[in-house]
Amino acid sequence: MMSLGDDREVLREAPVGVFDSGVGGLTVVREIMRQIPNEKIIYFGDTARVPYGSKSKETITRYSRQIVRFLREQKVKAIVAACNTASAYALSEIEKEIDIPIIGVVKPGAKVAAEVTRNGRVGVIGTEGTVGSRIYSTYIKEIKPEIQVLGKACPLFVPLAEEGLWQDPVTDEIAKRYLSELIESDIDTLILGCTHYPLIRSTLGRIMGEKVTLVNPAYETARELRELLEQEQLLNRKKQELGMNCHRFYVSDMADKFQSFANSILKYGILSAKKIDIENY
Ligand code: DGL
Numbered sequence: 001m002m003s004l005g006d007d008r009e010v011l012r013e014a015p016v017g018v019f020d021s022g023v024g025g026l027t028v029v030r031e032i033m034r035q036i037p038n039e040k041i042i043y044f045g046d047t048a049r050v051p052y053g054s055k056s057k058e059t060i061t062r063y064s065r066q067i068v069r070f071l072r073e074q075k076v077k078a079i080v081a082a083c084n085t086a087s088a089y090a091l092s093e094i095e096k097e098i099d100i101p102i103i104g105v106v107k108p109g110a111k112v113a114a115e116v117t118r119n120g121r122v123g124v125i126g127t128e129g130t131v132g133s134r135i136y137s138t139y140i141k142e143i144k145p146e147i148q149v150l151g152k153a154c155p156l157f158v159p160l161a162e163e164g165l166w167q168d169p170v171t172d173e174i175a176k177r178y179l180s181e182l183i184e185s186d187i188d189t190l191i192l193g194c195t196h197y198p199l200i201r202s203t204l205g206r207i208m209g210e211k212v213t214l215v216n217p218a219y220e221t222a223r224e225l226r227e228l229l230e231q232e233q234l235l236n237r238k239k240q241e242l243g244m245n246c247h248r249f250y251v252s253d254m255a256d257k258f259q260s261f262a263n264s265i266l267k268y269g270i271l272s273a274k275k276i277d278i279e280n281y
Contacts, residue, residue: 012236015040015248016225017071017079019064022050022251023162023258024195025082026265028105029247031222032080033266036229038236041247042074046278048253052085053127053155053194060129064090066281068098070250073281077234078102080225084193084217085127088135101228106130108224109191109217110139116213117189120147123182123212125204126193128153136191150185154178154194161196162261171200175207183208191215199265249273 018029022045029043044067046052052060064086071079079102081087081094087104095102113122113136124136130153137149156174165171182190190212192198198216205214229235240246251258255273262271 008233011077012234013040013238014075014077015042016229017042017044017068017074017076018082019044019067019071019079019086020046020083020195021052021063021085022047023261023265024158026262027195027198027216028080028082028218028221030266031218032225035222036226036235038238038240039229040236040240042071042076043247043249044070044278045249045251045258045273047251047258048278051127051155051158052083053129053153053158055085055129057089057129057133060086061090061093063278064094065097066278068094068102069281070276070278072098072100074248076100078225078229078232080221081105082218082221083195085129088130088133101232101234103221103224103228105195105217105221106135106193107139108220109193109215110136111143112217112220113189113191113215114140114143114147116215117147119186119188120144121185121187121189122147122149123185123187123190124149124151124193125154125157125178125182125190125197126151127158128155130193136193150182150187152178152182154197157194157200158196161199164264166200167203171203172207175200175203179204179207187212189213189215191217193217247271250276252276252278 081104087106091104131151
């Protein structure tokens with residue numbers, strides 16, 4: 001017979017589920033691997049239904065519910081909604097419906113921005129959905145109501161990042177246009193409120209100038225996940241064999257394309273991804 005202690009041990013070794021609308025959530029995976037390397041990851045990228053940023057709250061909530069069902073079936077011990085749009089639209093509903101911990105990327109990013117701003121002016125860039133939801137502003141104002149939050153949707157950054165144009169005159173030009181309002185508004189902190197934006201971080205940093213602190217919610221989310229797992233006594237204490245064998249990647253379409261993008265971000269070179277039919281969940 002298994003004791004309660006044994007059960008806990010088995011649960012600790014269970015994977016963490018991470019999902020996104022596509023490849024962008026890999027920037028969060030990268031941080032989780034860096035900060036809590038013992039954790040096994042099951043990733044789902046909704047490559048058939050990307051982008052989420054231009055779809056309605058109802059649609060994104062339905063998609064997110066299906067993905068959470070799939071991840072639950074994989075026996076994950078906790079879930080990270082690595083997509084800003086899904087975190088903005090679906091998380092508050094879904095966290096009421098499931099019995100394992102789930103976190104998004106918005107709250108951790110908002111918390112850090114509220115801590116680091118000195119002049120109380122924070123910019124948020126993200127998809128139309130994330131910026132339109134004003135969710136970063138809501139969370140920041142819960143912490144410090146006096147902070148002014150200015151949002152700017154930057155939809156073209158997603159395809160630019162996916163095309164690998166991380167440092168390119170085209171990206172520079174578009175970034176200058178998108179960011180000019182924020183530069184004029186004298187913000188001192190900028191939240192990269194979309195999974196893809198950390199990939200073009202150096203371009204964004206150069207254009208915003210050194211007085212502006214860039215907040216990468218991916219980094220903060222991995223930190224919060226670690227804290228949560230520690231609190232719930234779910235942190236995996238068993239050292240993982242390094243390599244991708246302990247992690248699993250699923251997508252809803254174009255597994256090969258996902259695989260080569262993922263390998264360029266995660267730098268393991270041996271990752272493989274499997275296609276599943278998410279509409280069955
Ligand atoms: N992953 C999405 C986000 O962070 C960006 C891409 C999309 O629009 O699906 O909001």
